[in-house]
């Protein structure tokens with residue numbers, strides 16, 4: 065028997081048909097005589113390309129995913145570089161902002177504060193309880209860099225799960241996009257008659273805490289084989305709920321851990337090239353973070369392992385990192401600091417607040433400048449030039465999403481470093497020609513990590529996601545560059561190899577889970593690496 069995704073309506077939820085294999089041929093007369101599935105692939109692609117705007121392409125692809133999921137995922141796999149920016153960042157940002165306006169039919173699960181006390185009843189309405197393996201859960205409070213989008217944040221859970229299917233072959237019917245509706249503080253949504261969420265301000269912290277405790281408990285009770293990815297919670301809640309549940313349930317926070325892993329990976333590759341140019345050892349890198357939120361501090365914590373891999377002590381590693389937030393350089397003498405910034409706060413600077421990025425660069429003399437601030441073009445011409453003056457090959461990672469919030473463009477980075485930049489951004493930029501050479505931007509986005517990490521967690525049936533599993537995903541990604549990709553100067557592998565990369569990452573993560581003793585699939589322990597890779601490939605769903 066094969067589960068065939070047949071999205072049709074019934075009582076407001078999508079249902080599945082369980083069909084015998086092979087599916088019955090359509091009845092004579094119901095399709096045109098010359099209909100051919102391969103030709104239809106081309107037709108779908110032409111229809112997609114005929115649309116001018118990203119958001120129109122997004123709407124077309126959403127329709128296709130609902131009507132013909134196999135065709136949607138076939139297109140994704142065959143045209144990964146073209147389609148990823150349409151179903152994910154940057155276009156998914158527009159789709160989320162306008163979610164209540166472009167909405168056509170429900171997808172995923174909405175759990176609201178009104179369901180408190182009866183969350184189990186809501187979860188049990190999910191039509192595919194037994195198949196459920198992975199859920200992306202957001203509360204919509206910090207969607208990409210776009211702020212509090214309330215229930216419109218559902219678009220991000222849907223987009224990430226499409227990448228789980230396309231990128232790691234998770235079965236579509238095993239995914240559950242979830243948006244928690246805890247209100248929104250965005251007035252224009254509260255005033256919008258089309259807004260799909262509750263018309264109330266966000267609930268208080270204690271109310272949210274009680275809700276989250278019930279939600280997590282009931283999720284595990286209802287879906288015993290489920291892995292949970294927290295996505296785009298506002299800063300404090302991102303740290304708080306990761307810490308609260310990470311030892312209790314199989315859960316990870318993509319913005320803290322997934323981003324940390326993907327940036328560590330690209331940084332490892334960039335730092336080698338930078339050190340080769342400067343002649344300075346890897347251990348002497350100095351990293352300046354512009355933005356000290358969940359992503360900035362998540363990446364800083366992960367980059368600690370870069371330095372410890374070079375033989376530095378924890379303390380030496382910590383001292384190689386500087387944070388900047390909206391008040392400027394983060395240092396102890398500045399006054400009260402949010403909990404998550406304290407570890408990296410500097411105690412070696414006592415002067416007045418330092419707020420100009422140029423002054424901070426002059427003071428820190430960083431080898432790498434990483435942007436996770438949501439401040440468009442914060443890396444000005446002068447900032448990029450200052451980095452190029454200190455470093456023969458400056459590392460510039462403007463990682464904020466979507467593309468309109470990027471701290472700088474690839475074109476600007478190439479121009480103002482005379483082609484020497486080692487670059488990765490959160491959303492994709494086009495390649496650049498410089499003095500007759502083609503230069504390729506990296507995409508430092510957690511989409512390289514979470515599909516493989518999630519697949520590993522599902523196959524090894526882990527009880528929790530450990531730091532060593534996250535680090536293994538990162539090193540796995542860094543080591544998956546081919547010689548050809550290295551010769552092109554790439555920091556990340558080409559996205560069209562995503563399934564191969566996810567399989568490799570999954571193998572590394574499963575091994576790390578086994579070492580940590582959090583795996584619950586003992587038969588995988590006996591497999592050689594080659595057998596494990598082949599097992600993983602064989603488990604991947606193919607459209």
Ligand SMILES: NC(=O)C1=CN([C@@H]2O[C@H](COP(=O)(O)OP(=O)(O)OC[C@H]3O[C@@H](n4cnc5c(N)ncnc54)[C@H](O)[C@@H]3O)[C@@H](O)[C@H]2O)C=CC1
Nearest residue numbers: 208209299355356357358359389390437464465490509510
């Ligand atoms: N490339 C990737 O894979 C990922 C990218 N991101 C992006 O990173 C950005 C930040 O995300 P989070 O850390 O979760 O948000 P956040 O809201 O937790 O953090 C934002 C940080 O930027 C700082 N900031 C704001 N204005 C500033 C200014 N004028 N100067 C200096 N710093 C300023 C804030 O003080 C805060 O520390 C978002 O655009 C998000 O899309 C997040 C996760 C993954």
Ligand SMILES: CC(=O)C(=O)O
Nearest residue numbers: 208296319465509510
């Ligand atoms: C990529 C991602 O997770 C973000 O920008 O929030």
Ligand SMILES: [Mg+2]
Nearest residue numbers: 208295296319
């Ligand atoms: Mg995110």
